[in-house]
Amino acid sequence: MSTILVTGGAGFIGSHTCLVLLEAGHDLVVIDNLCNSSEESLRRVEGLSDKSFVFEKIDLLDQPALEQVFVTHSIDAVIHFAGLKAVGESVEDPLWYWRNNVAGTLNLVDAMNRADVRDLVFSSSSTVYGMPEELPVTEAHPLGPVSPYGKTKLAVEDLLRDVAASKPGWRVALLRYFNPVGAHPSGEIGEDPTGIPNNLMPFVMQVAVGRRERVAVFGSDYDTPDGTGIRDYIHVMDLAEGHLAAVERLERFEGCEAVNLGTGQGYSVLDVVRAASGAAGREIPYELVPRRPGDVAAVWSDPGLAKAKLGWQALRGLDEMCRDSWHFQSRNPHGFAKT
Numbered sequence: 001m002s003t004i005l006v007t008g009g010a011g012f013i014g015s016h017t018c019l020v021l022l023e024a025g026h027d028l029v030v031i032d033n034l035c036n037s038s039e040e041s042l043r044r045v046e047g048l049s050d051k052s053f054v055f056e057k058i059d060l061l062d063q064p065a066l067e068q069v070f071v072t073h074s075i076d077a078v079i080h081f082a083g084l085k086a087v088g089e090s091v092e093d094p095l096w097y098w099r100n101n102v103a104g105t106l107n108l109v110d111a112m113n114r115a116d117v118r119d120l121v122f123s124s125s126s127t128v129y130g131m132p133e134e135l136p137v138t139e140a141h142p143l144g145p146v147s148p149y150g151k152t153k154l155a156v157e158d159l160l161r162d163v164a165a166s167k168p169g170w171r172v173a174l175l176r177y178f179n180p181v182g183a184h185p186s187g188e189i190g191e192d193p194t195g196i197p198n199n200l201m202p203f204v205m206q207v208a209v210g211r212r213e214r215v216a217v218f219g220s221d222y223d224t225p226d227g228t229g230i231r232d233y234i235h236v237m238d239l240a241e242g243h244l245a246a247v248e249r250l251e252r253f254e255g256c257e258a259v260n261l262g263t264g265q266g267y268s269v270l271d272v273v274r275a276a277s278g279a280a281g282r283e284i285p286y287e288l289v290p291r292r293p294g295d296v297a298a299v300w301s302d303p304g305l306a307k308a309k310l311g312w313q314a315l316r317g318l319d320e321m322c323r324d325s326w327h328f329q330s331r332n333p334h335g336f337a338k339t
Contacts, residue, residue, distance in 0.1 A: 003027040004247060005075045007060065007108065008082030010037035012191045013123065013180055016240040017079065018053070019045045019189070024244055028053035029073045032082065033060075036194050038336040044188045060104030063111070070115035077119035077247050078112060080105065083152075086198040087127070090149035101152035102159070109163055118169040120160070121246045124176045124258070126232075126301065128154045136302035139176070139258045146294055157258070164256035171250040178232035178262035178301050180239050182321040183328035190328025191236070192335035200272060201233070201321070205329040208280040215284060217269050219291035224298055228269040232262040232300035235316035235324070245312040252309055262301025263314040271318065279322040280330075 004021060008014045009030035014037075018028055022045070030042060030053060042055055054073065058065045060082055069075070083101040084090065090097040105122075112120065127150030129141045145151045157174050164170035181201040183190030197203040206212045220227040242261045267275075270286075277284045307313045 002076035003029065003074055005029045005031070005069065005073070005078045007031050007078065007080045008037070008123070009055075010034060010039060010041050011081055013177075013236060013239055014081040015041040015045055015189050016184060016236045017081070017243045018042070019049055019184065020237075020240040020244050021247075022049040022051045022053065024248075029069065029075065030055045031058040031066075031069060033057065036084070038192065040336040041189050041192070048184065048186060048188055060107050061099070063107045066107055067111045067114065070111050070117065075115065075117050077121070077250065078108070078117060079121045079123075079243055079247060080108060081123045083123070085125075085149060087147045087149050088198060090147050090152070094148035097148050097152050098155075101149075102155050105156045105159065109159065113163070119171050119247070119250045121173045121175060121243055121250070122156065122160060124157055124174045125150065125153045126176050126178045126260070126262070126299070128157065128176060131296055132299045135298065136264060136300050137260070138302040139260055139305055161256045170255060171253040172256040173246040173250060173253055174256065174258040175242065175246060176258055176260050177239060178234055178260070178299075180236050181233050181325060182235040182237060182316070183324040184237065185324050185327065187324075187327035187331040190325065190332070192332070200269060201276070201325055204273060204276045204284060205325050208276060208282065208284050208326065209329050209333045211333065213285070215273060215286035216289050217273070217286050218289055219295060220288040221291075222297040224268055226268050226270045229295060230266040230268045230298035230300065232265065233267055233272070233318065233321060234261060234263050234314050235321045237324075238263075238314040238316050242306065242310065242312050245310040249310055259306050259309060260301045260303050261306055261314075262303050264301055264303045266298055266300035267318050272322070275318045275322040276326065279319070279326040
């Protein structure tokens with residue numbers, strides 16, 4: 001087994017991936033600046049796994065501290081989650097997003113290069129595809145992100161392609177997620193966004209637990225069966241297992257290659273609200289409001305390459321996603337806060 005550096009490991013996807021990596025026998029060094037996450041999630045990962053790991057509070061913009069990590073620890077591979085991820089926020093403050101997501105990654109890759117660490121799994125996003133021209137979306141789909149957030153993800157992909165092409169030995173997996181939701185079935189770790197949630201599932205669950213009044217459904221006149229937008233939701237545990245598969249199969253990557261992580265199945269906003277109502281055992285109120293600029297009617301992935309290259313496929317459906325989300329939210333009505 002190897003020692004893996006996980007950046008952003010205290011976050012939603014990072015914490016679940018840390019748990020899966022520990023259960024698979026890997027040693028971990030986790031860094032996070034905790035700007036949008038809680039160290040409590042990592043304490044719970046240790047409890048669930050009954051294993052310890054190294055955690056250091058480090059910002060990727062702190063180059064000396066980052067380089068010291070590679071001096072102190074013998075790192076075999078890196079899984080890079082650290083970054084800002086709210087589309088709307090990126091429109092309001094693009095400089096912050098470019099500085100954190102792109103400059104931070106540049107520092108990380110520079111430190112890896114100096115330490116002769118060449119194996120990397122990068123947390124990318126389906127937002128790099130922009131408006132879908134055809135469905136399902138394959139890795140060959142044209143790239144054209146429309147938000148500063150998506151543009152930073154594509155810029156990092158381009159950076160990693162250039163680095164991988166510059167020197168032999170780099171093996172880089174660009175994992176393009178679709179819509180991560182759910183939680184660990186224990187209810188101990190899950191999605192705990194800071195402030196008003198930017199994503200549908202945590203907002204739905206906060207309504208279900210009484211923290212918010214109702215769900216705003218943006219757009220009810222799309223060309224879809226129920227008029228609401230359709231997305232490819234993927235359980236966070238499936239996503240975590242996808243990262244495990246990628247980091248353990250990096251020998252199949254030569255240079256830099258993108259792989260979709262999705263289910264290949266689309267669910268509408270109202271599908272999610274109904275399934276969440278069933279999981280919570282109560283009707284979740286919602287209201288239909290006008291579309292948001294930039295939203296598309298439907299998008300879902302073609303996950304065939306992930307199955308062929310990683311031996312991985314998503315196994316959990318919408319009911320399980322909602323059940324596990326509700327389990328976490330009902331056990332932690334205020335998230336990881338001690339209130």
